[in-house]
Amino acid sequence: MIEFRKEYFADERDDTLNEIGKPTQRQDMLGHVTGRSPFFDDHLFDGLLHLKCLRSPHHHARIRSVDTSEAERMPGVRRIIRARDVPHNLNTLLSLMGFGLDDEPMLADKKVAYVGEPVVAVVAESERQAYDAIAKIRVDYDVLPHVLDVEEALKPGAPSVNPTYPANTFTYHEKYDHQKLRFGDVEAALRQADHVVEGRYQMSPIEQAPTETCGAIAAPETNNRYVVYTSTQALFFSLGTAAKILKLSSNRMHFIGGTVGGGFGGKVDSIHEPMAILGCMLTGRPVKFIWNREEEMQVGAPRGAERWYITDGVMNDGRIVARKFTGYFDSGAYTRLSSYAIIKSVGHLPGPYTIPNVSADVYCVFTNRTPATAMRGFGITGVDFAIETHMDKVAHRVKMNPIELRLKNAYLDGDMKAHRRLAKNTALVECCQVVAEKAKWSIGPEYRAMSSLKGGGGERAAIPHTIIDNRGLARPASGLGSYQSPPAPGYTPAPAYTPPSYSPEPQPVRPYEPAQAAPPPAAASPTTTRPAGNRFSSISGLRRR
């Protein structure tokens, strides 16, 4: 039963709205409960062919040779598709918006970088015939060392996963091997804090597990066009991706989406449509490409794993005066959407709290795992788990009621956030108060009297003097595979990486010593220069400046 607390923010709310605050029936509900919602796979075509992929059994291997001669002679086989048949065999969704580089082949050519990476596609009269032919394809692999852990992947000498980003890190702002957040002077504040509380948190990949597996049917249409029925969650992303990979003008593709049999982020950067269309282009017949359940689980991009180290500087009264993050997002073998998840994540730091000194270094790391993509609460869920677990740890350390600790540090309307936007409609205070009440968790009268509308702004709205640095200057990344070109003048490799140390509770209270800051690389660009190119807005994604 929903309970509306209309006494809160009564003057901010417009109660004449027609939908918000009122129960409303989903528009697709009737179709679902009567079994009439049409899904992409409900469309029937005469002479439909089926496409299946041969996938890598290895985490990491060079492809020495592929022999499809026996498979070609198998009954029902209409076409075998290899990497060389793909018009533009390198893709990443966000490069459509000028963010990041194309780094992922639709069919692997020289090497495979994760278990399940597609190598060859077979188009046949039946699914069974496609599978039977795949069983006859011989691939000679030269197995390479692999890396499955984000921190291992950053160590010197780690296997290089992704040829577009040979150092295993995505390049931010065409410049850094990580995304930075700097607000105030964290190291100074940590030195002055009564307690330094450290923690290490991690979250495994999470599969979206839709009932309907990813798939598409492509068929020839009149006027030299292709009609495509697809399970995509993002029709125009999929259209743009297909146009790029197939080098086909988007007006030659008639994409029809509609009911998605569960997406939850896993069907945002779909790449099954270009595969089905390519099959259709090469055979002149309608082609269906749908993953089986095992493929959905093994190669369907999950929410990626994250690892976070948090260091807080806390005063005896529970005020958090500094918070430092080092984060690692496991992107898997290719970029997909992890690079963007980090932008969102860093905009969220340090969580819904007003902390005067905040810093973060967050890495998008390539490993030999299934590439990761979007999922609900994209970029936020993992770090929120880390932050809130850490808040409890801090409360334990300073012997404070954990809800009071949150209220003491809660952001208030008018406060400056670390990414330099003023906080508004915060309501964390009211949330905590209601949670305490519902959970019968007592909080002191001064906390019960708090309001997110009072006490914010003023000094709390100021941007502090901020210490910035140029650590982690990455190789310049511009243009496809431009790494063969000599490094730009002034380029110095990023300093050797030292992971933050972690020691479990209990810890003696000891004076804080800052991590050894590496010297800035010689002739690095002045720290006042703002990166050119794209900029993210925390709400609407990308903006070109």
Place this chain on the structure above:
Amino acid sequence: MPVSVRTFQGAEEAERALAASRTARYFGGGTLVMRAVNAGDQAFDTIVRATDPRLRQIQMQGDSVVIGAGVTMAQIIASRDAVFLAPVAKVIGGPAIRTVATVGGNLFAASPYGDFAAALLALDAKVVPVGGTPVPIGDFLDARDREPRRIVLSVIVPRPRDSRAFRFVKVSRVKPKGVAVLSIAALLPTNGGRVSGARVAYGAMGGRPVRALAVEQALEGHTLDEQGIAPALSAATEGINPQTDALASEWYRRQVAPVHLKRLLLDQRR
């Protein structure tokens, strides 16, 4: 190769057809066989079925109940003679699975499946191959993955004298129809309040259902209370080699097994 289906009336004929082909697979209810067909499994190209009525019968035979290998989980749930097995059959898959999944197929289902087989192991059932003599289920499971497949005709299950002496729990993360993290089946006959001749079996705690011999020994002569079961709990995973799979790690299975064993032995509701 296209997959062909061969249907025989007698189980013996089916057995002969199966023995004559290296690429034939027997079809019980098909929940696992058809999954393999759909995924393009190259290991077999022929499906062998039998419509023999003996496969679908449930009959009393002295103190035992003889259950045809082709009896489905749904049939078990509806049967009066096999009522003690209903709680086991009820937690296998969802309704669609239970409508076709058979007792015979469960004997061959690889871990983490095989909950029904674990219950049969605790109950000291015998497995009857077509045209052969009954084999104790423990021996059958030991040889299962080594010897060539023969069609199972039925299982002979001794009915527990005291219905409360047979207990079963399936632990899963998704309720009610998730796959087992582990399952525990226990036959706990008592004599003057003390356990005598216990049989305890685990499902999903290794490649196939296994008996927890150390637990059985530690229970012998003990009472089923906190103190009496303490030695059995410390021996919960002795001699057991749980697997690591997508549902749980070996470590996790070792940690939680004693917790669930304790609840089962104390007959605590979960």
